[in-house]
Structures are given as C-alpha cells and as structure tokens.
Amino acid sequence: MDFIICHAKNSFASKVFQASSNLAQDHHLWHQRLAHPSEKVLSFLFPNMHKVANQCDVCHLSKSSRLPFTSSSSRASNPFExxxxxxxxxxxxxxxxxxxxxxxxxxxxxxxxxxxxxxxxxxxxxxxxxxxxxxxxxxxxxxxxxxxxxxxxxxxxxxxxxxxxxxxxxxxxxxxxxxxxxxxxxxxxxxxxxxxxxxxxxxxxxxxxxxxxxxxxxxxxxxxxxxxxxxxxxxxxGRKIDLSHLKVFGCTCFVHIQAYQRDKLDPRADKCVFLGYSSTQKGYKRYNLATRKLIVSKDVRFDEVTPYFTRKSCDTGQGEFLSDLFPSPNLPIVEDCNPSINPVVPVQEAPALPTVEDCNPSINPAVPVQEVPAILSDPEIDMQSVAEPHDVQYVVEPPAPPVVVLRRNPPQERGPPSKLKDYVTYNARYQMSHFISYKNFSSAHSAFLSVLDNTHEPQSFEEANHLAEWKQAMADELQALNDNNTWSIVQIPKGKKAVGCRWIYKTKFHSDGTVERHKARLMARGFTQTYGVDYKETFAHVAKMNTVRVLLSVAVNHAWPLYQMDVKNAFLHGDLEEEIYMKLPPGHSQSHDPNIVCKLHKAIYGLKQSPRAWYAKLSSVLEEVGFHRSNADSSLFIRIGSTSKLLVLIYVDDLIVTGDNVEEIELLKQSLRSRFAIKDLGILKYFLGIEMATSHKGLFLNQRNYVLDLLQDADMKDCKPARTPLDSKLQLNVLSEPLSNLTSYQRLVGKLIYLTITRPDIAYAVSIVSQFMHAPTLAHLHIIKRILRYLKGSVGRGILMKNNGNTHIMGYTDSDWADNSLDRKSTTGFCTFVGGNLVTWKSKKQTVVARSSAEAEYRAMTSTACELIWLKCLLSDLGFLSSQPMSLFCDNQAAMHIASNPVFHERTKHIEVDCHYIRDQVQSKIIDTHYTQSHDQLADIFTKSLSTAQFHSILGKLGSMNPLDPA
Missing domain, CATH: 3.30.420.10 (Ribonuclease H-like superfamily/Ribonuclease H)
Structure with a gap:
C-alpha cells in the first residue's frame, strides 16, 4: 500500500514537472516565433501562459540600448574641490x-x-x-x-x-x-x-x-x-561685481594717439574695433587694422551702435560679402557675345561635382601680429595676456568617373574660336566650369569678363586676313604709317640687310566692356638687329610692376580715381638716327618682290631703339606741363601743386593717370590729346593683361584671362587641380632624364614669371623652376605641371587692395637656411605692404652659401631693407613723406640682435657690409625691427613649400583671394 501511494506521488510530481517544462518550451518557442517580443507583448497575446524567467542572449545582442542617465546630486562643498x-x-x-x-x-x-x-x-x-x-x-x-x-x-x-x-x-x-x-x-x-x-x-x-x-x-x-x-x-x-565698464563686442572705437606718436597735423585718434577686456591692465583691447596689432588702451571712446565691420560674412573671414566688393557700377551692361559652337557631336553636360568648404580665413591683407600669446581668460584673476577668399573648395571626386574625350573642332566647322569654347568636351571629369563661378561679381563686371573670354585675337596674318574687322585694322595701320612718313619704299642697297616684320593683333576695350577698336600693330623683328650697326642705345624707361602696385595702393587708400589712356602709334613720334631697312609687311601690294624694302625714317614697334625715342618725346611733353620724374622710378611723373596732385605712370604706350583733382585730370587729358593721338579708355579696368574690379571698398587685381590662355596653351585645361603649387615633400636632387625641348620649358617658365605680377602664391615655385632654364630635366617639367594644376583650381585668385586710410610701410622677411639640396644656398623671401596692401614680394636664391641660419636671415633682412628704402623714396616723391619708422618683421632674434649691436664680432666679419647697411637704417630710426612668431611670418610662403593649411592661411593674410571659387 505504501508503495502504491509513493508511486502515485512520484507520478503526480512527474506530470507537474512535465507541464511546467512544456509551459517554458511554449513560452520560449512563441518568443522565437514572434521575433523576440517583450514580455508585456507576449503576456497580452497569451494571458494563460505564465511568465517564465528566461534570459535570452539574442535579445541582448540585437536590442541592447544605453541605460538611462540619472542627474547627479553630488556637489562640491568647497572651491576647487x-x-x-x-x-x-x-x-x-x-x-x-x-x-x-x-x-x-x-x-x-x-x-x-x-x-x-x-x-x-x-x-x-x-x-x-x-x-x-x-x-x-x-x-x-x-x-x-x-x-x-x-x-x-x-x-x-x-x-x-x-x-x-x-x-x-x-x-x-x-x-x-x-x-x-x-x-x-x-x-x-x-x-x-x-x-x-x-x-x-x-x-x-x-x-x-x-x-x-x-x-x-x-x-x-x-x-x-x-x-x-x-x-x-x-x-x-563674496561681493557684488561691477558691470558698468562693459561695452558691445565688435563695435567701433576711437583710441587716442599719444603726443609722442604723432605730429601736430596728424590725426589724434585711431579708428579701431573693440575686441574685449584685459585682465592684466585696466583698459580695453582694441585691434587696429592698419598696424595689425591688438593693444590694450585706456583712452578709448566707443560708438556701440556702429559695427566696425560693415556686413556679416561667415565664410570670407573679413566681415563683408564679396558681392559688396564688386557692386554693379552705373555702366551699361554688355550683352554676352558668346559665339555659337558647331560641335561634331552634341555636348553632354557633366554633373556638377559636390564641394566641401574649408573654413580657413582668407582675405584680409591687414595681417595680425600678436605681441604676447593670449592664453587665459579669467577676468578676476588677472592672468589674461593680450596680444586684422580663404574659402578653399575641396573638390570631392565622384565614384566611377566618366571618361574624358577631347577633340578640337576642325577650322572649317567653327567660326572665330573662343578660348573658353574652343574645345568640345564630352563628360570631362575636371571641366573648368566646376572650378569657376562668377556669382560674386556684378552683372556688368561679369559681362566684361565674358567679352574678354569670347574675344578672339588672330595669331597669324593668314588667320586675320580672312576676317573683315582685322583686315580693316591692318589697312588703318598702314595708312597711319604712310601719313606719318614712317618709311620710303626703296630698292635695298648692296651690303645692307633688312629686318623682318610681323603683325600683332590686339582688341582694345572701354571700361564698360565694349570694344573700343581692333588694333593691328606692325612689329619689326628687332632681335635680328646688330649692335653698333643698326642701333647704339636701347635702354627705355618702363614702369616697374612694383611701382604700379604701389600707385594703385596709394590711389585706393586716398579714394583717387584711376584712368587709363592709350597712345595710338606711339613709337611713330620718335625719330631715328640710324639707317635701317625693313621688309615690306605681309599684305602690302609689293611684298612679293624681295628687293623692295622700307627705309625707316621714324621708330616703329619692335626696333630696339624705339622705346627710348618714344620715351624721350613723351617725357619732354610732360615736363613742359609741369611734371617731374620720380627719383625712385623714372617712368612715374608727378605734379604737386597748391591745390592738386597728379600722377602719370608710363608703360610704353599705356598711361595710368590718377590724382586728387578730377578737373586737373581732364585738363591734362586735353593737353595730351593736342600733342598725340590718344584714346581715353576711361576707368582703369584692363591693364597689361591684369583685370581690375573697382568699387568703393577697394580694388581687386587678377590675371584670370591670362591663366585660362596659359592652361589652354599647355593643353591642361581639363587636368586634375592641385591644392598647392608644390609638393610639401619636394626634392630637387632627384636624378631625372634631361629634356630635349628646352624652348617649350623656357616659354612656360617665362609665362609663369609674368603671372607672378598678381600671384604671390606661385612666386617660390616659379623661382625654383627658373633656376634650371638652361638644363631642365623631366623632374623640373613635372614641377611646372604641378604649378599648372594648382592654377587650374585657382584661376581667379588675385590681390585685394582695400582703403585702410594710411600709407604706412611695413615688411616681412624670412630665409630658409641651406634649403637647396644641390648647392646648399639659402632662399631669401620677403613681402612688403603699403597702406595695409601687399605691393612687392620676392623669392630668390642667395648668391653665397650662408654659414649659419642667422647669416642667412641677416642677408634676407638686408634685401628687405633695400626694398623698404626704395618704397620710402617712392612715397616721398608722391608727397607722402612720413617720419614714422618702417616696420620690419623677422622671426630670427639672432639676426635682429646683430642689426642692433654696434660691435662686430668675429663671426660676422664676412657680412660686415650688410651689417653696416641694415644697422645704419635701424640706428637712424628709418627701420624699426620687430620679432614675430613663426606662424605669423608671412614671408614663409616665399622660402619653402608649405602644408596645405599653412599655405592657404598665409595667402589669406597676404590679401590673396579667389572670388571665382564655386559656392
């Protein structure tokens, strides 16, 4: 009986255990069937199914989330705990x-x-x-x-x-x-x-x-x-804090100038921007864009309603939109005269590449110079030390790039070629349109640029002879030469040699972009002349490009108007003293007879003595009306009267006229018209290939059209752009195959040298490739291609000149000691500013090997000092003589100590001449040297290849910007 009862109990327990096991299996099975729902959902679907404690690893792996954060109730009971x-x-x-x-x-x-x-x-x-x-x-x-x-x-x-x-x-x-x-x-x-x-x-x-x-x-x-x-x-x-001293950050303020810092007729206050409070001094931090320093001052008066920066700009770094720099002037808008293209096959437009912005600041030429690093901001502890685009577009390469197929249109299938439309591009990966945008320019200036792009100038007589406007231009030139008794048609005497000639074609524009005339100029091939036979003296006074930039900066800082004039057939006003014969020009009725030549009576373009003869004629006329030559540049003529100041700058037959009296300028124009056939081209807009955009904010200079022509000539318009002109790991001592075609290399370097007129960013790179003009290798050609690739991505980059209200001179100097791995010579680099605008720069290898970095820096300081003295002389001739010392910034304290130390040491004997020169300037207070941190050294860009970030940062501080970057 007991056995039966025990067996029954065991049977019952077994069934209970089996039932609970089935419930667990059903729960787990349904949990899996329904994609692991929560227990609440499962209980709602199966209310009779008891909840079974079940740890599911799959739920943890697939549904894991962060635990909630609880607010911390702990709080320190004492300061600094x-x-x-x-x-x-x-x-x-x-x-x-x-x-x-x-x-x-x-x-x-x-x-x-x-x-x-x-x-x-x-x-x-x-x-x-x-x-x-x-x-x-x-x-x-x-x-x-x-x-x-x-x-x-x-x-x-x-x-x-x-x-x-x-x-x-x-x-x-x-x-x-x-x-x-x-x-x-x-x-x-x-x-x-x-x-x-x-x-x-x-x-x-x-x-x-x-x-x-x-x-x-x-x-x-x-x-x-x-x-x-x-x-x-x-x-x-433990006390109340006074707030009465607070002012509006970024407002305009006027800072009193101490008596020892000004003359009696100088302004008594500087206009600055308020940038905060000092904790080490009882004063306000104010930043002066003219001197580019942040200084604490007590004698400050605030205009808290007026912002110092006129408009907000989140991406230019200078407080104003580029569209404000180039507002629409009151000029007629020129219609886009883009010629039609007759492609062989339809052009398929490539999709626009996405861009990503880099937020580096860029275009303020007023470069900050920090005197003491600002590191701490605690207003009460008093430990805070105190110390004026760039918009770079990174092109993101799309996946699966399309194939580039370029084909030039046959001449018979196209009209007059356009430099922007000369190639039919099929889905090009790096089309030029991806890297240029004209939205920052006014409609009138954009129309002017469109005219430049779509105006074709013939490259040969055969091409021009098929176009009516150029045929008429050549006929007008021949008629002008005959009317001026330029030559006589004669048989060439025995024993005489005739120089050749060729036609040069140039389109002249008004300031509003309309075509003034098509100009065909007959040029003699003067390079075939023989010294002592065909000519004696050739020196001609042509304006230095440094002088041009200084003049532009002075005019911008004083809001002077800038006008351009062109002398028609200028060289015909010069008389020849030598007996010179020239072949008949192409297109002349007797040009088929080789024995018939022109005996020249007057100077003609291309002859070696022509510029000198023309300059002598023009200078005599200007001196008759009261002008005198500048001692710093003999191509600059100045007339300073009691009520006006006029300046005339001569570059062959192109004249720049400016001054502070518009009526006197008009009288001068009339006087010159009475002597020469002069064309008034209006406001300065396009000078020697330099495009100029003018507004009340300043003047922007660039060579956009020249860059486009250069890229097309080098067949690199569709190349992949580069961020910098040089690789930061560049090595010059790499062995490579010598180039067989020297002419092509030399021609490209020559064009790049001319481009440095407005492109300080390529000055160092061009100085490197120009050192190998006579023995270039394939490695040097690759450097040129790298420069061209950089130009592709920065076609519109140029120099911005702003009205900073002063003509103060300052310079930055630097040297990279023994950087040349071939001969261990150092590189001198410097840049100078007039009125806060970049005007001159240089990157040049030193002539001797420096024995220390201090010596290399000292030689660079001497070169910069010579440039500063020349600038001071030039400004003195312009009537802006200042007793204020010129500032020279250097990042080598040893060189600065040598400049101020009156004792020569044994280690400096070999640079004694340089020491005497720079030291005399420093001791006479003509030049005031300042130490600058390496990261503030603007001349670095002229002495070494830099990283991308540092390169573009310095460019922005130099005032170099690219308004054509796509947004």
Missing amino acids: IVHSDIWGPVLESYDGFKYFVTFVDDFTRITWLYLLKLKSEVVDVFKDFHKLIITQFSSSVHILRSDNGSEYMSNNMSQYLSSQGIVHQTSCVGTPQQNGIAERKNRDILEKTRVLMFQMNVPKKFWSQGVLTATYLINRLPSKVLAFKSPLEVLK
Missing part, C-alpha cells in the same frame, strides 16, 4: 594662430577659466599653470580633476603630474560625454555667446579667439540659476 575640464576644437585657425581652447570649471563656484591652444599637447602645461594659479591666488589646491578620456588628459606627463600633486583624476566612461556634462554644457554656453557677440556686430570668423575670451569674461559675471542667481565671480569673491 572638483574641477571639470574639456577641450573644444579643432576649428579654423584664428588670426592669432589658435585652433583649440580648454576650459576649467570649478564645481562649487562654477567660475570658468579658458585657455587658448595651438596644439592639444599644450593641455599639460596649461593645467600646470592653472594649478599654480589656484595655489598662489587662493591658497587652495585642486582635489579632483574630471575630464573625458582624451589622449591629452591620459598622457604620461599629465598622469605623472597629477600623481605628484595628489590630485585624483576621474574620467568619464568611453563614449559617454554625458558624464562630463558640466564641462560639455559650459563649452556650449561659451560658443552660443560667442556666436551672439560676433553675429550682432558682423565680426569675422578669424577673431573667434577673442570672442570666446570675451564670452567667458561675461559668463563669469552673469547670474546663474544653479547659484541661486548669483554670478560665479560673486560666489567666489
């Missing part, structure tokens, strides 16, 4: 060279310290300074440092210092910035207030460093909800 820290950046480099900032926030008082950083690795040194500050100023110490797991906080140096000071380092979990919430929210608050400060007064992006310092200054003085509406500084100091 807990300090929160975080780093922000990188971002576009500020005007003073910073890319990051780090904050330290006290948990108890919530007061914030902000340090500006150039590199993240500086955090360790910054924290050491901050900790010493707390120890010294508050007799306290940091107990706990809270941060994220950034490598800068986890470095060995930081760990060793924290351990040595007994500071506990608490870090957030990996990928959990919420655990460092106080520092993260503080950075957000700082950035929000920085944007407010900069947007309301249109402050350019490059001044963000001063913006965050000022924002931190204000946050420490604003009431906080966390502190029961007390300010952090009030909690820390």
